[in-house]
Amino acid sequence: MIDFRYHLVSIVAVFLALAVGIIVGASALQPQVVSGLRAESQLEKKTNETLRTELSQLNQQLGEDGLFAQAASGYLLSHLLDGEQVVLVTAPGADSQTVTGITSALHRAGATVTGQVSLTAQFFDISKTTESNLIALARSLAPAGISLPAASAVGQIYGQQAAAEVIAVAVVRADGPVTMTQQQSQAILGGFGQQGFLQVTGAAGGTTLSGQATLAVVVIPATPSGNASSQANLALVAVAHELQRSSAGVVLAGSLPGSGTGSAIDAVTSGAAGVVVSTIDNANTSTGQIMVVQALRLLLDPGASPAAYGAVPGAAPSPVPSTAPTPSPTPSVTRPASKPLVKS
Numbered sequence: 001m002i003d004f005r006y007h008l009v010s011i012v013a014v015f016l017a018l019a020v021g022i023i024v025g026a027s028a029l030q031p032q033v034v035s036g037l038r039a040e041s042q043l044e045k046k047t048n049e050t051l052r053t054e055l056s057q058l059n060q061q062l063g064e065d066g067l068f069a070q071a072a073s074g075y076l077l078s079h080l081l082d083g084e085q086v087v088l089v090t091a092p093g094a095d096s097q098t099v100t101g102i103t104s105a106l107h108r109a110g111a112t113v114t115g116q117v118s119l120t121a122q123f124f125d126i127s128k129t130t131e132s133n134l135i136a137l138a139r140s141l142a143p144a145g146i147s148l149p150a151a152s153a154v155g156q157i158y159g160q161q162a163a164a165e166v167i168a169v170a171v172v173r174a175d176g177p178v179t180m181t182q183q184q185s186q187a188i189l190g191g192f193g194q195q196g197f198l199q200v201t202g203a204a205g206g207t208t209l210s211g212q213a214t215l216a217v218v219v220i221p222a223t224p225s226g227n228a229s230s231q232a233n234l235a236l237v238a239v240a241h242e243l244q245r246s247s248a249g250v251v252l253a254g255s256l257p258g259s260g261t262g263s264a265i266d267a268v269t270s271g272a273a274g275v276v277v278s279t280i281d282n283a284n285t286s287t288g289q290i291m292v293v294q295a296l297r298l299l300l301d302p303g304a305s306p307a308a309y310g311a312v313p314g315a316a317p318s319p320v321p322s323t324a325p326t327p328s329p330t331p332s333v334t335r336p337a338s339k340p341l342v343k344s
Contacts, residue, residue: 076290080297081111087171087213088116089243091236091264092124093221095255098284102217102253105289109297115202115209117171117189119239123163123197124232126156133195134159138166141191143180160235164242167192172247173212182211215296216243219283220254224262228272233264237273240264244277244306249299252277253292255284256311269308281310 086106090099099116106113122130135158138148146169148162170188173179186208192198193207202208218240225232237252244250252265259265259281267273278295282288291309298304 077105077109077293079110080293081106081109081215083110084215084248084296084300085112085114085211085213086215086217086296087114087209088217088219089171089239090116090118090219091221092119092121093223094219095222095258095284098222098253098255099219101286101289102219102283102292105293106217109293111215111293112210113203114171114211114213115200117167117209118199118201119236120197120199123160124235126231131159134163134197137191137195137197138162141188142166143169143184143188157231157235157238161238161242163192163197164235164239167198167239168242168246171209171213172216172243173214174246175214175248178212180212182208185209185212214248215299216247216250217292217296218243218250218252220252220258220264222255222258224258224260224266226262228262228266228270230262233267234273236264237267237275237277240277241275249296250277251280251292251295253280253283253288256282256288257284259310259312265308276306278306279308279310281308281312
């Protein structure tokens with residue numbers, strides 16, 4: 001029988017050999033390993049310093065660009081929307097500073113802001129109960145001449161689609177005389193408001209719009225839903241589309257953080273919504289707010305088509321608006337020539 005001490009000595013010998021091997025190996029490789037790690041560390045440090053410098057320069061440039069946009073806004077916006085009325089339609093979670101900045105830019109452009117229609121989270125609920133309520137409201141409040149789409153044509157968001165069509169004709173009109181009195185418009189908006197689907201804020205306070213607008217700006221949530229094809233995104237795009245059909249032009253605007261992948265703007269630009277409207281993805285900046293106004297103005301030109309503008313790569317085309325005065329479709333409104341869109 002093998003004595004226990006033999007096993008003990010063998011185990012000790014194995015571990016001793018292992019320790020000696022580690023020490024010898026580390027001693028032999030240490031200079032090369034340390035030298036390599038030190039070189040990699042220095043390289044990473046240099047790279048980080050370069051990136052910090054570039055980031056600082058870019059932040060400084062963005063700040064200066066913003067200051068320039070603010071200083072130049074008087075020239076870039078002056079009289080662009082004289083005689084036009086604009087309504088703001090906001091989604092739940094829309095950035096309030098973005099809404100305020102857009103409103104200010106519209107005023108500087110000479111537009112009259114008729115007020116703000118704030119859609120609630122309940123409007124975007126796709127439960128059967130909500131869909132039934134929206135459909136019933138849309139049918140009961142729809143003015144004469146409005147033909148609501150068949151349920152099979154729009155699927156799960158039929159209620160939102162039908163409601164959007166009725167709400168749109170209440171808040172906007174194409175160029176020409178008003179098609180609905182303030183009382184008629186308020187009756188429609190009040191009906192949806194009483195059921196908790198929206199809230200109205202008048203231009204001077206209160207809960208009544210000052211009248212039908214000729215143009216509209218739809219402001220998306222400040223945070224993307226994560227899926228461009230989500231029902232909420234498709235419903236919001238449907239609202240913008242109906243406003244576009246009933247007005248002289250609409251812009252779907254959002255803050256840069258809220259306009260990325262999974263947003264309503266992504267749903268439009270990626271084709272997931274199957275609808276084309278003008279979009280601005282950096283409306284939280286002074287430059288983007290100027291672009292909102294200029295995009296609206298561009299849509300008033302004969303033959304103008306919706307397009308995507310903003311800071312995202314590939315989202316800032318450079319259309320050349322007409323430099324000749326554009327005759328007004330109505331005698332009461334004289335529109336100035338368009339000015340080139342600002343690229344960020």
